[in-house]
Amino acid sequence: MRIAILGYGVVGSAVAKALIENDKIIRARCGENIIPVIALARKNKKNALIPITTNIDEILQRDDIDVFVELMGGIEIPFQIVSQILKKKKPVVSANKAMLAYYRYELENLAKNLAFGYEASVGGGIPIIKILKEGLSANNILSIKGILNGTSNYILSAMNTKGIQFYDALKTAQELGYAEADPSFDIEGQDAAHKLLILASIAYGLRAKPEDILIEGISDITSEDMYFAKEFDFTIKLLGIAKTKNSKVELRVHPTMINKDKMIAKVDGVMNAVSITGDLLGENLYYGAGAGGMTTASAVISDLIDIARNEFKGPMLGFRNDFQFELLNKDEIFTKYYLRLKVEDKVGVLSKIAQLMSENGISIDSFLQKPKQDEIHSTLFFTTHSTFEKDIKNLLLILEKQDFIKGKPFMMRIEE
Amino acid sequence: MRIAILGYGVVGSAVAKALIENDKIIRARCGENIIPVIALARKNKKNALIPITTNIDEILQRDDIDVFVELMGGIEIPFQIVSQILKKKKPVVSANKAMLAYYRYELENLAKNLAFGYEASVGGGIPIIKILKEGLSANNILSIKGILNGTSNYILSAMNTKGIQFYDALKTAQELGYAEADPSFDIEGQDAAHKLLILASIAYGLRAKPEDILIEGISDITSEDMYFAKEFDFTIKLLGIAKTKNSKVELRVHPTMINKDKMIAKVDGVMNAVSITGDLLGENLYYGAGAGGMTTASAVISDLIDIARNEFKGPMLGFRNDFQFELLNKDEIFTKYYLRLKVEDKVGVLSKIAQLMSENGISIDSFLQKPKQDEIHSTLFFTTHSTFEKDIKNLLLILEKQDFIKGKPFMMRIEE
Ligand SMILES: NC(=O)c1ccc[n+]([C@@H]2O[C@H](COP(=O)([O-])OP(=O)(O)OC[C@H]3O[C@@H](n4cnc5c(N)ncnc54)[C@H](OP(=O)(O)O)[C@@H]3O)[C@@H](O)[C@H]2O)c1
Numbered sequence: 001m002r003i004a005i006l007g008y009g010v011v012g013s014a015v016a017k018a019l020i021e022n023d024k025i026i027r028a029r030c031g032e033n034i035i036p037v038i039a040l041a042r043k044n045k046k047n048a049l050i051p052i053t054t055n056i057d058e059i060l061q062r063d064d065i066d067v068f069v070e071l072m073g074g075i076e077i078p079f080q081i082v083s084q085i086l087k088k089k090k091p092v093v094s095a096n097k098a099m100l101a102y103y104r105y106e107l108e109n110l111a112k113n114l115a116f117g118y119e120a121s122v123g124g125g126i127p128i129i130k131i132l133k134e135g136l137s138a139n140n141i142l143s144i145k146g147i148l149n150g151t152s153n154y155i156l157s158a159m160n161t162k163g164i165q166f167y168d169a170l171k172t173a174q175e176l177g178y179a180e181a182d183p184s185f186d187i188e189g190q191d192a193a194h195k196l197l198i199l200a201s202i203a204y205g206l207r208a209k210p211e212d213i214l215i216e217g218i219s220d221i222t223s224e225d226m227y228f229a230k231e232f233d234f235t236i237k238l239l240g241i242a243k244t245k246n247s248k249v250e251l252r253v254h255p256t257m258i259n260k261d262k263m264i265a266k267v268d269g270v271m272n273a274v275s276i277t278g279d280l281l282g283e284n285l286y287y288g289a290g291a292g293g294m295t296t297a298s299a300v301i302s303d304l305i306d307i308a309r310n311e312f313k314g315p316m317l318g319f320r321n322d323f324q325f326e327l328l329n330k331d332e333i334f335t336k337y338y339l340r341l342k343v344e345d346k347v348g349v350l351s352k353i354a355q356l357m358s359e360n361g362i363s364i365d366s367f368l369q370k371p372k373q374d375e376i377h378s379t380l381f382f383t384t385h386s387t388f389e390k391d392i393k394n395l396l397l398i399l400e401k402q403d404f405i406k407g408k409p410f411m412m413r414i415e416e
Numbered sequence: 417m418r419i420a421i422l423g424y425g426v427v428g429s430a431v432a433k434a435l436i437e438n439d440k441i442i443r444a445r446c447g448e449n450i451i452p453v454i455a456l457a458r459k460n461k462k463n464a465l466i467p468i469t470t471n472i473d474e475i476l477q478r479d480d481i482d483v484f485v486e487l488m489g490g491i492e493i494p495f496q497i498v499s500q501i502l503k504k505k506k507p508v509v510s511a512n513k514a515m516l517a518y519y520r521y522e523l524e525n526l527a528k529n530l531a532f533g534y535e536a537s538v539g540g541g542i543p544i545i546k547i548l549k550e551g552l553s554a555n556n557i558l559s560i561k562g563i564l565n566g567t568s569n570y571i572l573s574a575m576n577t578k579g580i581q582f583y584d585a586l587k588t589a590q591e592l593g594y595a596e597a598d599p600s601f602d603i604e605g606q607d608a609a610h611k612l613l614i615l616a617s618i619a620y621g622l623r624a625k626p627e628d629i630l631i632e633g634i635s636d637i638t639s640e641d642m643y644f645a646k647e648f649d650f651t652i653k654l655l656g657i658a659k660t661k662n663s664k665v666e667l668r669v670h671p672t673m674i675n676k677d678k679m680i681a682k683v684d685g686v687m688n689a690v691s692i693t694g695d696l697l698g699e700n701l702y703y704g705a706g707a708g709g710m711t712t713a714s715a716v717i718s719d720l721i722d723i724a725r726n727e728f729k730g731p732m733l734g735f736r737n738d739f740q741f742e743l744l745n746k747d748e749i750f751t752k753y754y755l756r757l758k759v760e761d762k763v764g765v766l767s768k769i770a771q772l773m774s775e776n777g778i779s780i781d782s783f784l785q786k787p788k789q790d791e792i793h794s795t796l797f798f799t800t801h802s803t804f805e806k807d808i809k810n811l812l813l814i815l816e817k818q819d820f821i822k823g824k825p826f827m828m829r830i831e832e
């Protein structure tokens with residue numbers, strides 16, 4: 001089986017290397033050699049393991065390529081190139097979660113029963129696409145909760161274990177190569193949202209795009225939140241959450257307070273993990289490295305081996321018959337909340353806050369006041385009983401307007 | 417697709433129930449209805465969801481069955497029945513790890529390119545067979561470490577968290593339905609060994625049988641071992657371990673001291689987990705319930721869905737080309753060890769033990785003496801640097817003969 005690698009960067013070069021180095025096990029697994037014959041890049045490379053071209057047409061015109069592997073990144077350009085390839089009835093493998101977050105249904109339509117592998121798009125080397133599409137196929141999926149971005153998990157773990165602030169943890173992550181120079185995509189939840197959308201299509205046939213769902217990042221989390229979490233036996237994780245509620249699904253990406261005894265709370269550093277609860281199997285959790293050249297190559301090549309084995313049939317997102325949940329309106333999210341408020345330390349403040357909560361139908365589950373930091377300000381922490389997102393949002397607007405509240409009230413959702 | 421269920425016990429009845437209750441998602445996944453038409457049992461059942469027969473021939477003679485699901489248990493009888501079915505060129509799904517531990521290569525030969533699904537035989541609802549055979553197919557598997565038996569994990573967790581002795585923990589497990597009336601199969605490591613052998617065939621093409629490998633159970637573990645583990649930041653787990661060493665594989669099932677910060681050390685209660693390290697992906701860990709009717713049905717039905725999708729091709733154990741590791745001789749196992757010795761508390765004992773160790777080429781890594789329990793006896797704990805199994809076994813024989821040693825010296829392997 002002859003393949004072309006479109007994009008010879010971190011992942012593309014690792015795929016070429018792994019195909020060459022692991023050729024014996026790969027041949028044993030699929031009965032064939034998988035040979036990378038050419039790669040695309042913008043600039044030519046010295047010492048590349050396979051011939052490189054900077055001209056995409058040179059690759060697309062060849063008729064000796066059996067499978068095309070898209071590892072360029074971007075959205076529109078790879079979508080156009082992949083569409084062209086599918087129209088020529090050639091199978092595609094891609095690691096491009098951004099493209100899939102926007103164009104997965106268009107791609108499924110184009111691919112029809114052609115193989116389209118995208119195992120590498122979510123969870124790095126964890127075969128989470130296959131697990132969800134095939135391994136758990138007998139289940140109604142009740143929920144998916146994932147640590148889908150290693151950079152943010154590294155930062156939150158470092159804040160938690162070393163007691164440092166967000167920007168210091170980010171700096172360390174950058175120095176260690178765990179965060180990009182521009183980290184916003186990772187820390188603001190976009191990357192995790194792309195992956196969550198892909199998983200939600202496989203579990204629920206959900207057609208949402210990134211704009212449609214609730215996405216919040218971790219940059220507003222402080223060491224005070226970490227302090228509260230420790231006191232109340234929580235761990236803070238950036239989670240991608242999908243959950244069914246009647247015939248709808250809620251999708252959201254945000255920092256989350258979770259009970260520290262949950263398996264997913266124990267996942268530290270740059271690692272990823274996905275917890276899936278099915279109606280038959282209960283909770284399963286899948287854990288591993290979420291990024292890195294060789295890790296991602298492991299997933300890309302598993303798709304290629306499935307194609308060589310001829311075990312890879314459409315439809316790409318896994319449903320043979322019509323099956324489609326709808327997205328729950330954000331306002332209807334119903335969960336517990338954590339609030340951190342900086343207040344003037346004077347008589348009557350606490351009772352005023354309690355009154356505003358009660359007026360908005362929100363009841364307090366726990367309360368903590370942190371020892372005073374300066375002459376006039378205290379930090380108050382609350383957790384609420386389950387309540388609707390719209391009520392909390394409303395409360396936050398009202399609190400912001402009170403003169404005894406300093407700065408912006410901070411809210412985080414709690415998952416049990 | 418019409419199926420017959422051979423065995424209508426815990427798993428068989430759950431498969432029938434789940435196929436009926438989850439028919440919508442199953443049809444969406446594979447584009448077909450999967451219909452259980454008849455089941456086999458020894459005694460007839462009242463209120464069964466599908467017709468039951470006690471006559472196997474009545475089922476085997478029918479020509480309207482597309483797939484046969486073996487959920488009887490046992491070894492020889494199901495092997496004979498399944499062989500008959502495969503000779504009639506009908507696909508089979510089975511959850512029977514004992515049969516597979518002995519006859520998987522014979523079954524693979526009979527099945528050739530017929531579908532033979534056995535996802536439910538290891539790890540309950542965790543799709544570990546598919547993960548290893550397909551998801552991680554690009555990797556050379558460096559090691560597999562699994563908590564493969566929920567009963568023993570429940571007992572060890574209870575001993576650890578409640579500070580109780582083995583037999584009390586076992587009694588609780590029996591009361592809760594986590595352990596059989598005769599628990600020996602679970603607590604002596606046989607069940608875990610069957611599962612490890614199946615995984616080792618998929619990872620390494622290893623043809624070993626249960627008799628060939630090192631199997632030790634957990635019934636000799638005491639609260640003193642738990643005490644030592646806590647002091648030295650270990651957790652004790654019954655692990656199935658497969659590890660490559662040059663071109664050989666070591667396979668062993670035994671209670672193991674593992675660093676308490678490892679993900680697999682954090683798996684408590686009746687849960688199962690498998691940690692797999694591949695050369696490309698590093699360590700992945702898969703966690704979930706390892707038994708129970710519905711959990712196991714999840715795996716059985718995922719195989720049926722794969723068959724309906726026509727995505728399930730042979731060979732059953734995953735290798736298209738010849739690929740076969742050999743079993744490492746038990747004596748050549750090379751690891752760290754933990755020793756617990758009850759000794760007479762008199763001058764010179766420690767130096768004598770140290771001398772015997774040194775004479776056997778074993779060097780001490782750490783040492784702990786527990787405060788004296790009675791007038792004359794103390795318990796000594798040692799851990800060693802890495803050493804050969806044959807040297808430790810020899811040391812134990814020598815120690816046993818020393819008059820200052822009371823009772824049988826106890827040894828446990830350490831995994832880092
Ligand atoms: N890195 C990971 O750990 C990881 C994990 C999972 C998924 N992914 C996904 O895998 C894909 C590749 O990631 P990566 O980290 O390997 O990226 P990368 O290191 O930036 O590599 C991208 C490669 O594509 C080439 N390329 C980009 N745009 C091109 C264009 N318009 N024409 C021709 N060549 C072009 C680049 O050429 P030059 O070399 O000349 O710049 C480079 O060789 C992305 O979709 C990413 O989201 C990555």
Ligand SMILES: NC(=O)c1ccc[n+]([C@@H]2O[C@H](COP(=O)([O-])OP(=O)(O)OC[C@H]3O[C@@H](n4cnc5c(N)ncnc54)[C@H](OP(=O)(O)O)[C@@H]3O)[C@@H](O)[C@H]2O)c1
Binds near residue numbers: 423470709
């Ligand atoms: N239970 C679990 O959680 C679990 C998990 C993974 C794998 N498994 C495997 O799944 C298989 C079934 O387990 P199970 O727990 O469901 O066992 P079970 O409850 O004992 O059920 C066995 C069924 O097979 C029938 N049967 C046994 N021998 C028979 C024979 N010679 N002729 C006709 N019928 C026969 C029994 O009939 P009667 O009802 O008349 O006695 C019963 O219906 C075993 O291989 C087990 O290792 C079980």
